[in-house]
Amino acid sequence: KNQVEQSPQSLIILEGKNCTLQCNYTVSPFSNLRWYKQDTGRGPVSLTIMTFSENTKSNGRYTATLDADTKQSSLHITASQLSDSASYICVVSQGSNDYKLSFGAGTTVTVRA
Amino acid sequence: SQTIHQWPATLVQPVGSPLSLECTVEGTSNPNLYWYRQAAGRGLQLLFYSVGIGQISSEVPQNLSASRPQDRQFILSSKKLLLSDSGFYLCAWSVGPALNTEAFFGQGTRLTVV
Numbered sequence: 001k002n003q004v005e006q007s008p009q010s011l012i013i014l015e016g017k018n019c020t021l022q023c024n025y026t027v028s029p030f031s032n033l034r035w036y037k038q039d040t041g042r043g044p045v046s047l048t049i050m051t052f053s054e055n056t057k058s059n060g061r062y063t064a065t066l067d068a069d070t071k072q073s074s075l076h077i078t079a080s081q082l083s084d085s086a087s088y089i090c091v092v093s094q095g096s097n098d099y100k101l102s103f104g105a106g107t108t109v110t111v112r113a
Numbered sequence: 114s115q116t117i118h119q120w121p122a123t124l125v126q127p128v129g130s131p132l133s134l135e136c137t138v139e140g141t142s143n144p145n146l147y148w149y150r151q152a153a154g155r156g157l158q159l160l161f162y163s164v165g166i167g168q169i170s171s172e173v174p175q176n177l178s179a180s181r182p183q184d185r186q187f188i189l190s191s192k193k194l195l196l197s198d199s200g201f202y203l204c205a206w207s208v209g210p211a212l213n214t215e216a217f218f219g220q221g222t223r224l225t226v227v
Contacts, residue, residue, distance in 0.1 A: 042221060044157075046217070101157075103158075105155050
């Protein structure tokens with residue numbers, strides 16, 4: 001079964017600090033990997049999307065990395081802000097069938113002043 | 114620009130009552146449309162997807178159904194709600210399949226069945 005595992009489940013960081021979220025997947029064949037940010041009670045919003053040929057992609061203070069060989073991805077948040085408090089979801093799409101997306105359970109990030 | 118509308122934002126319904134959640138997309142043609150359910154602490158679960166008018170695929174057996182009466186309209190329904198239908202429902206759209214296509218989500222509907 002294709003799975004996406006995220007860690008940690010939750011974390012608390014101080015404002016201004018950096019943090020890194022992990023995503024491991026077993027989806028095969030692999031098409032692309034996306035990171036979404038979801039505020040409580042809202043729909044997810046896309047941060048980055050990477051295909052198998054891309055190793056890193058940035059969106060402001062968010063930087064995602066991808067190692068397609070080890071099937072691992074990370075999302076790095078630099079100089080965290082209170083508005084970064086949210087759930088971050090790793091999503092992997094399978095092969096050319098983009099209809100089927102595999103979602104991780106998310107990492108809940110809480111940024112404190 | 115493309116936008117997605119999903120309503121209502123919250124809904125409280127008694128067990129056994131019918132359900133109708135609506136989702137519409139603007140600014141694109143022939144989108145792929147999806148309904149997801151999100152349980153607390155768990156990933157999104159795909160319920161239905163549609164690649165065209167009248168074309169509905171169901172991913173998991175359940176008490177729900179979906180319809181696509183128009184190109185950019187996707188409706189999630191139930192004839193009789195169960196307590197287990199409570200959850201956070203998300204509508205999404207994408208254009209694809211393609212290697213780097215993205216899925217865009219609505220704001221979600223919090224359904225509580227009492």
